[in-house]
Amino acid sequence: MTMQPPGTIWADRGLSSIEEVIDDARNGRLSILVDGQNEHSQAHLIVPAQMATPDIVNFMAKHGRGLVCLALEKERADRLGLELQPRRDDRQEAFAVSIEARMGVTTGISAADRARTIAVAVDGSKGAEDIVSPGHVFPLVGRAGGVLIRAGAVEAAIDIARLAGLNASSVICAMISDKGDMAGQGEIQALAREHGLRIGSIRDLIAYRRRHDNLVELVGETRFDSPFGGHWIAKTYATKVDYGEHLVLIKGSISPTAPTLVRVHVLSTFVDMLGEKETGRAGRLQAAMQQIGEAGNGVIVLIRDARIDAFSQQMKRYVRGEGLELRDYGIGAQILADLGVHDMILVTNSHRPIIGLEGYGLNVIETRPIGPLVPPFA
Structure with missing residues (x-):
């Protein structure tokens, strides 16, 4: 997959401004979102759901290595009739039962099939009758109020899509290292340099939203x-x-x-x-x-x-x-x-x-x- 270079990426601390990340989202470009700035920070690849092409889904699966998930607002999850999976405790992400598009897919696992499922799930003209469970796309339900309520990757990815003027939903994928644990800062920066991806932080998104909300x-x-x-x-x-x-x-x-x-x-x-x-x-x-x-x-x-x-x-x-x-x-x-x-x-x-x-x-x-x-x- 050839990524469009977004221009100058490395500002102070190796992070782009949230305005730049939002602009990339508006133009269908992937970004990396981090929840901190030390070696133990968690990072996710994110893209607005309506921009999730088969190439982008394949890129996320190949380079992110985590589950390719669909971040949705609760209202949309309810419209699709999604049931939350049981959680061991409230601190876990709110996973819903996995889904598949009812029509237009084959095995459901291919990048094209997952992109199709994502497109159906965020299409306002579609509803519960247009998806089936279980499937190969894993919905995550964000908290109302976004990062101003919960400083999580799900809420941040939804906020960025909404602030870009797009459907308030995103595709996210946790970044995993070659060794199978969470990707370190060096690996995150190397992937960003190689593929021209901006890195934004949840901290800066919170500050941005506080200026407006x-x-x-x-x-x-x-x-x-x-x-x-x-x-x-x-x-x-x-x-x-x-x-x-x-x-x-x-x-x-x-x-x-x-x-x-x-x-x-x-x-x-x-x-x-x-x-x-x-x-x-x-x-x-x-x-x-x-x-x-x-x-x-x-x-x-x-x-x-x-x-x-x-x-x-x-x-x-x-x-x-x-x-x-x-x-x-x-x-x-x-x-x-x-x-x-x-x-x-x-x-x-x-x-x-x-x-x-x-x-x-x-x-x-x-x-x-x-x-x-x-x-x-x-």
């Missing part, structure tokens, strides 16, 4: 006294995607020039209200309030699950002892940015990296473990 809105404010940390300002933010409301607790003042103690906490009925003991997380919210209260300045963002099945989902996470996937902290990050937070000292017992925070103008300079809940509340 805002999904949170301050809707209420009050003050209260608590045995955990004393006097607090409480602010309520509403999201424009699911209309859920989230609470922010502010101690003291926030300075954009000084580090801010920050705790992003996903509210759990079992942990925070009922005080369950088995997962070892009971009392962490109150302990964080005490810790920030003693420091005199800081912010706690309380993320509330706005889904109608929130209790059953919390029950599943409680049974598995899981918290929120760090890619899903988009709402909390937007709230922190709106409050004027920049450098953060993150109060957490987790050591996992957080994806895409730089796109919100946020920077974690230090992490501190949550201290114990002191008597008489321990």
